Amino acid sequence: MGGKIYVEDVVKTFKGNVQAVKGVSLQVGDGEFFAFLGPNGAGKSTTVQLLTTLLKPTSGKLEVAGFDVKKEPEKVRLEIGVALQETGIDPDLKGIELLELQARLFGFSKKAARSRAEELLELVDLTDDAYRLSGKYSGGMRRRLDLAMTLVHQPKILFLDEPTTGLDPMNRKAIWKEIKRLNKEEGTTIFLTTQYLEEADQLADRISIINKGEIVATGTPEELKRTLGFDAILLEFDTDEKAVHAQQLAHQMRHSAELLKNEVTIYAENGTSILVDLIRTLDEHGLHPSKLNVQPPSLDDVFIQVTKEQKKEVETSE
Secondary structure, eight states, rough: TTTEEEEEEEEEETTTTTEEEEEEEEEETTTTTEEEEEOOOOSHHHHHHHTSSSSSEEEEEEEEEETTTOOHHHHHHHHEEEEOOOOOOOTSSSSSHHHHHHHTTTOOOHHHHHHHHHHHHHHHTOOTTTTGGGGGSHHHHHHHHHHHHTTHHHTTTTEESSTTTOOOHHHHHHHHEEEEEEHHHHOEEEEEEEEEEHHHHHOOOOOOOOEETTEEEEEOOHHHHHHHSSEEEEEEEHHHHHHHHHHHHHHHHTTTEEETTTTTEEEEEGGGGGGGHHHHHHHHHTTOSSEEEOOOOHHHHHHHHHHHHHHHHHHOOO
16 A cells, blocks of 8 residues: 555544534545645644544544554554654754654664664754754754654655744745655655645645635646636735725626735636726726736635635535
């Protein structure tokens, strides 16, 4: 089975009858780079904890690397590496000591543990800081050390739960580069959860979007963008108030429009065809955008639309 993941109709209910995961089904192929997107509280982290044996499902089937997660959790743990949002790094130990300890826990001899630790420190560009206390590391360095610790036993599947949250752009790109290399050169299956849509777009072969515990869309980045079937017209104004007014006018023209501070994104099947009427209407109301772009939909647009549609469905059913 290699690095495959299989999830069928999985439910996780917590005390108080709170359903964090509601019948999730998904498959990840051996060597695939899979991204799991969703807002805070959508069920991403709960799903990862179920797949990595940290939580038990209420119902449903989970298989990781060919093993049943409920029946064979010990075998699953030997095949996976897990980097959660909070790093499990002892600040009183040096980088190389942490890696050696991790290797010994996986059965390496003392000599082999030292060799593997040095190899991994070089891999994540921490060789010069090997003998510094990890508590003195920067956030980006701790993330890279945490990644190295998950790789000690050369796992078939690597679970990364929002690994770049809080990192500056330089450190984020460094993490991207390494996990992409692991996937392409080592054949490691990657299961990445993230809130950064650009991250999923840049890295993933395939994406699932989860919202309110349910998967609402799945496909390659390009497939998801094509499902929208329209262009995005981005208007930027010098005040938030003008943007609000522009959104109201777009709605009056029967166009879908999303507002973010002083920016309005209007969605239309053929963006260029409505520009003349749109600009004329804005001009009649004294609204003159400082920027105007027409572009194909992005993953951000996909995310906004599918989560909004799900919200409408829930409200209608209620």
